[in-house]
Amino acid sequence: MSIEDIVETETLVIGAGPTGLGAATRLNQLGREYLIADAAEQPGGLASTDVTEEGFYFDVGGHVIFSHYAYFDDAIHRALPNDDDWTTHQRVSYVRSAGNWVPYPYQNNVSQLPLDLRVKCVDGLLAAAEHRAQTPGHKPKNFDEWIVRNMGEGIADLFMRPYNYKVWGTPTTKMQCKWLGERVAAPNVRTVVRNALTMETAGNWGPNATFKFPMKDGTGGIWTAVSKQLPSKKFKLGKSGQVKNINAKDKIVIFDDGKKVKYQNLVSTMALDGLLDVLEGDKNDQTSIQKMKVAAKQGLVYSSTIVLGIGIRGQRPDRIGDKCWLYFPEDDAPFYRATIFSNYSPYNCPQDNIKLPTIQKADSSLSFDKEPKEGPYWSIMLEVCQSSEKPVDLDKLMENTIKGAISTELMLPTDEIVSLYERRFDHGYPTPSLGRDQAISQILPTLKDEFNIRSRGRFGSWKYECGNQDHSFMLGVEAVDNALFGTPEMTLHETDWVNGRRNLERRLL
Ligand SMILES: Cc1cc2nc3c(=O)[nH]c(=O)nc-3n(C[C@H](O)[C@H](O)[C@H](O)COP(=O)(O)OP(=O)(O)OC[C@H]3O[C@@H](n4cnc5c(N)ncnc54)[C@H](O)[C@@H]3O)c2cc1C
Numbered sequence: 001m002s003i004e005d006i007v008e009t010e011t012l013v014i015g016a017g018p019t020g021l022g023a024a025t026r027l028n029q030l031g032r033e034y035l036i037a038d039a040a041e042q043p044g045g046l047a048s049t050d051v052t053e054e055g056f057y058f059d060v061g062g063h064v065i066f067s068h069y070a071y072f073d074d075a076i077h078r079a080l081p082n083d084d085d086w087t088t089h090q091r092v093s094y095v096r097s098a099g100n101w102v103p104y105p106y107q108n109n110v111s112q113l114p115l116d117l118r119v120k121c122v123d124g125l126l127a128a129a130e131h132r133a134q135t136p137g138h139k140p141k142n143f144d145e146w147i148v149r150n151m152g153e154g155i156a157d158l159f160m161r162p163y164n165y166k167v168w169g170t171p172t173t174k175m176q177c178k179w180l181g182e183r184v185a186a187p188n189v190r191t192v193v194r195n196a197l198t199m200e201t202a203g204n205w206g207p208n209a210t211f212k213f214p215m216k217d218g219t220g221g222i223w224t225a226v227s228k229q230l231p232s233k234k235f236k237l238g239k240s241g242q243v244k245n246i247n248a249k250d251k252i253v254i255f256d257d258g259k260k261v262k263y264q265n266l267v268s269t270m271a272l273d274g275l276l277d278v279l280e281g282d283k284n285d286q287t288s289i290q291k292m293k294v295a296a297k298q299g300l301v302y303s304s305t306i307v308l309g310i311g312i313r314g315q316r317p318d319r320i321g322d323k324c325w326l327y328f329p330e331d332d333a334p335f336y337r338a339t340i341f342s343n344y345s346p347y348n349c350p351q352d353n354i355k356l357p358t359i360q361k362a363d364s365s366l367s368f369d370k371e372p373k374e375g376p377y378w379s380i381m382l383e384v385c386q387s388s389e390k391p392v393d394l395d396k397l398m399e400n401t402i403k404g405a406i407s408t409e410l411m412l413p414t415d416e417i418v419s420l421y422e423r424r425f426d427h428g429y430p431t432p433s434l435g436r437d438q439a440i441s442q443i444l445p446t447l448k449d450e451f452n453i454r455s456r457g458r459f460g461s462w463k464y465e466c467g468n469q470d471h472s473f474m475l476g477v478e479a480v481d482n483a484l485f486g487t488p489e490m491t492l493h494e495t496d497w498v499n500g501r502r503n504l505e506r507r508l509l
Contacts, residue, residue: 008262009035011483012253013476014243015269016235017045018469019457021226022476023267025075028230029508032484035261036235037253039242042220043227043235045269046425046458047469049218054419055350058309061383061428062325062339063219064091064211067470068498071477074508079225086212087345095327096408097158104327106159107151107187108202111195117158118196124152129189142434146177151187163329166336169303169387170431179432179465181499213344219469236261243270248451249282265452265483267476271427271459272443273300281451288450292443299439300462303387305428306394308335308401309379311349311419312411313358316342316378319409326410333404334397335382342378349377356418362402363413377418380410385429398422430462444492454479456492466495477506 013023016038027034042048046060067073080086093104102112110121128149132138140146147160164172195202214221227235235241242256246266253261268275276293325339342349350356355372382401386392393400398420405411430436440462447453456475458467466475474491481487491498 006252006260006262007035009033010263011035011265011267011480012037012261012263013267013269014038014253015045015457015460016040016043016227016237016241017269017457018047018223018472019269019460019476020045020267021223021230022072022075022473023269023456023480024230024234024476025226025473025508026477026480028234030480030484032480034234036230037241037243037255037261038235038237039239039256041238042224043237044220044223046428047219047223049220050421050423052309052311052419052421054311054356055354056309056311056341056377056379056419056421057218057348058307058341058379058381058421059219059339060423060425061305061307062337062381063469064213064325065222065469066211068501069470069474069503069506071503071506071508072470072473075226075229075473076222078509079229080214080222085215087215088210088212089324089344090322091209091211092322092324093326094323095159095163095329096333097329101326103201105187105202106327107155108192108195110155110192111199111201113158117154121152121154121158122193122196124154124156125187125189125192126152128152140177142173143175143177143180143432144172146180147172155187159329162331163327163336165390166329167385168429168431169385169390170301170433171389174434176432176434176436178437179463181465181496215345216347218345218348222469243278246275246279246453247281248279248285248453251452265480266454267479267483268453268455269457269460269472269476271302272296272440272455272462275447275453275455275460276443279451279453285450288446292446295439295442299433299435299437301387301431301433301436302427302459302462303385303390303429303431304424304426306384306386306392306397306422306424308382308384308398309341309419309421310382310402310405310411310417311356311377311379311421313356313373313375313377313416313418315376316340317412320378328404328408332407334392334400335384335404337383338405338410339381340378341381349379350375352376358416358418359420360417361413362406362411362415362417364399364402366413368416379419380405386424387431394424427459430459430464430467432464436462452483454483456489461492463492463495465499466491471495471498474503 094101352375
């Protein structure tokens with residue numbers, strides 16, 4: 001290998017999703033030497049947005065920003081600084097249950113269910129409260145026990161078990177419960193009983209009751225704009241950014257085009273299992289690498305996400321109204337969540353005057369006029385989980401999704417479909433499995449202490465509870481500060497603490 005073949009840099013960042021862009025933003029702010037590489041042609045990773053040839057935009061499933069960090073806010077504000085770069089929305093979210101739309105959170109709104117199911121839910125909730133009083137301090141062993149302890153058997157059977165299985169592709173008995181933190185609303189028994197008797201609904205709960213969304217280019221527009229704040233010469237994208245091999249002994253990364261980068265610090269945001277596959281060391285390192293691979297195989301579980309998008313001609317119907325995202329626990333539809341993506345921005349759909357031909361009616365047996373016609377248009381984005389425990393018939397998925405959309409009243413059989421989108425993302429959700437913590441507590445410190453590799457991000461550090469865009473961005477920022485200054489990485493190691501407050505330690509602006 002001649003010396004000219006090797007580019008040297010202080011910090012190499014693998015991946016230009018939110019985590020990699022967080023790392024690069026921090027390195028840029030500090031004026032340090034770095035490169036950022038990604039196998040994809042565009043930055044953004046799982047927070048990217050695709051556009052169909054007809055002009056409908058679809059994210060990688062429902063992406064809503066709820067930031068815990070001033071630094072993250074600064075970064076996206078600097079990238080998209082104008083008021084008209086964003087739209088703001090009230091969360092309008094429902095669960096489809098027993099033929100009804102139950103406002104989210106389900107547990108506070110069982111008043112919307114038929115009487116027999118309301119009784120089942122309230123009965124289970126009271127039994128759970130009694131049991132908690134008899135067993136104070138008891139710690140549930142898995143997610144299923146947590147659900148029953150906090151919500152009772154009724155809500156468990158009607159919503160929590162089937163919905164979570166549809167999302168994770170793993171039974172709740174095989175998931176841990178430490179990850180939950182603020183994400184799942186613990187019901188107040190008195191409120192639930194009062195609402196169930198008075199037939200009232202409970203108001204918006206939780207952190208993301210309002211949210212803002214980019215006016216143009218979907219969620220991916222944020223990350224394109226963030227990447228544009230950095231010098232383009234720092235990016236290696238596409239084939240030249242695809243990591244083929246990491247030689248940890250010599251600290252050299254070899255890319256698909258044969259080019260090599262020698263680094264002092266490596267921040268990797270590619271999935272941990274993929275990283276271990278391309279990691280090589282000298283003879284002394286083999287045992288550590290082997291042990292990490294075994295730990296990953298035994299403890300790390302993930303599911304794939306398939307995103308389906310449907311573009312429809314016509315006025316958005318009243319039954320859809322200003323709904324944002326909707327949950328589907330039952331098996332009358334293959335998707336677990338639907339987002340009315342056209343409600344997030346008028347630019348998520350083609351403008352009304354664009355003429356598009358109909359591809360099919362929602363009920364594909366109905367005949368239709370093939371002549372291109374003007375809009376208006378609206379769109380639905382749907383998410384399906386696939387895992388080793390939850391197979392999906394990919395050949396029939398679009399057909400079954402449209403049927404599911406009709407049977408759950410999202411669509412009518414006569415709706416004119418003008419655009420269809422389907423894409424599978426192999427690593428979609430990092431499952432909080434029972435063996436996860438043991439695996440990551442073995443792998444992440446070994447990578448850092450023995451190889452000076454900080455593996456961070458949604459699948460880099462495999463912690464769902466700090467795997468949203470704001471967390472991911474800050475995992476990258478904090479990994480850089482840790483590598484350069486030894487600063488503790490609070491998001492990775494103190495996730496509950498970080499999630500419970502607004503973090504003001506760093507500012508970009
Ligand atoms: C269905 C779904 C819904 C979500 N909803 C929300 C939400 O509502 N709110 C929210 O804030 N977040 C949400 N997220 C999470 C958000 O997408 C992630 O926080 C974010 O994308 C993770 O960033 P990352 O950089 O860690 O990983 P990624 O985005 O996965 O980026 C990793 C990058 O590494 C690159 N890479 C992989 N292997 C290689 C290789 N060998 N060589 C070079 N490059 C490589 C990939 O191309 C990719 O660009 C959601 C995610 C999904 C899947």
